[in-house]
Amino acid sequence: MDRAWLDERQQRTWRAWLAVAELLPRTLDAQLQRDAGLSHAAYVVLAMLSEAPDRSRRMSDLARVANQSQSRLSHTVARLEDRGWVRRERATEDRRGNFAVLTDAGWDVVARVAPGHATAVREAMFAALTDEQTDALGDALSVVLERLDPDHTLRVPEPG
Amino acid sequence: MDRAWLDERQQRTWRAWLAVAELLPRTLDAQLQRDAGLSHAAYVVLAMLSEAPDRSRRMSDLARVANQSQSRLSHTVARLEDRGWVRRERATEDRRGNFAVLTDAGWDVVARVAPGHATAVREAMFAALTDEQTDALGDALSVVLERLDPDHTLRVPEPG
Numbered sequence: 001m002d003r004a005w006l007d008e009r010q011q012r013t014w015r016a017w018l019a020v021a022e023l024l025p026r027t028l029d030a031q032l033q034r035d036a037g038l039s040h041a042a043y044v045v046l047a048m049l050s051e052a053p054d055r056s057r058r059m060s061d062l063a064r065v066a067n068q069s070q071s072r073l074s075h076t077v078a079r080l081e082d083r084g085w086v087r088r089e090r091a092t093e094d095r096r097g098n099f100a101v102l103t104d105a106g107w108d109v110v111a112r113v114a115p116g117h118a119t120a121v122r123e124a125m126f127a128a129l130t131d132e133q134t135d136a137l138g139d140a141l142s143v144v145l146e147r148l149d150p151d152h153t154l155r156v157p158e159p160g
Numbered sequence: 161m162d163r164a165w166l167d168e169r170q171q172r173t174w175r176a177w178l179a180v181a182e183l184l185p186r187t188l189d190a191q192l193q194r195d196a197g198l199s200h201a202a203y204v205v206l207a208m209l210s211e212a213p214d215r216s217r218r219m220s221d222l223a224r225v226a227n228q229s230q231s232r233l234s235h236t237v238a239r240l241e242d243r244g245w246v247r248r249e250r251a252t253e254d255r256r257g258n259f260a261v262l263t264d265a266g267w268d269v270v271a272r273v274a275p276g277h278a279t280a281v282r283e284a285m286f287a288a289l290t291d292e293q294t295d296a297l298g299d300a301l302s303v304v305l306e307r308l309d310p311d312h313t314l315r316v317p318e319p320g
Contacts, residue, residue, distance in 0.1 A: 006281065010285075013285075018227060023305070023308045024308060067182035068182070118166060121174060122170070125174065125304055126170050129303055135173070136293075138176050140293045143293060
């Protein structure tokens with residue numbers, strides 16, 4: 001089998017990417033499971049709702065900001081609904097589409113879990129990087145993202 | 161909710177990471193599903209076997225080089241076995257542990273799929289990056305990996 005399918009520089013970066021992309025979520029999932037019985041995907045849904053006006057988002061918007069397909073999001077939200085942390089609201093005369101709303105219990109979960117999660121992210125991703133490396137990583141990933149999602153239809157929006 | 165849980169620089173890099181980590185596998189999965197009905201995880205297992213001496217690896221080694229947990233790997237290998245692309249061999253007097261072996265049909269799948277996959281990886285990850293950005297990305301990810309896996313127990317080994 002021809003091993004030169006990526007050049008040496010790409011191969012090195014690709015292998016590091018594959019390893020980190022597998023290991024980092026596993027680390028964060030372990031922390032979130034331990035602290036709240038949450039997967040990382042479920043946590044991101046709660047966090048994105050906690051940042052929204054009225055703690056509420058249209059399901060299609062939530063899929064975009066949580067980087068999840070509609071079908072995966074439906075599954076995630078259904079499980080969060082079972083736990084009483086999210087409720088779904090059907091469209092009304094005033095607004096189109098189906099909405100997911102963070103409940104008070106869901107808000108409390110985010111408030112309780114967020115600090116530990118921030119620490120886990122800092123420890124796993126940023127603690128060993130200099131500011132310059134953090135910027136270089138962000139720059140390179142932003143370039144890749146621009147190519148993967150040129151219309152910004154799937155992009156996590158800037159806060160605010 | 162306090163939004164300052166990561167500083168601004170970390171926040172930017174983290175959001176780019178989350179988006180790329182979600183979108184890139186989705187892009188590559190789509191290509192592999194289309195070309196061979198394979199998930200990325202299953203492709204990596206086949207590729208790692210194709211590079212091994214005798215196209216064979218101990219299951220525990222395969223889990224490490226494919227960055228998969230033992231239970232996830234067992235599931236992946238079972239499905240590849242159903243398709244006739246991998247077979248499992250029990251330990252013998254000469255060697256301990258259970259082995260996964262790439263069959264001739266599995267080898268043909270890798271040979272057929274690898275060029276298109278390489279193109280997809282280059283297009284999705286590297287086409288928009290300069291050599292310097294590719295190196296910077298690899299450097300930063302290697303630092304993160306060193307922290308996540310200091311003993312190299314889970315690390316994908318260098319080729320060769």
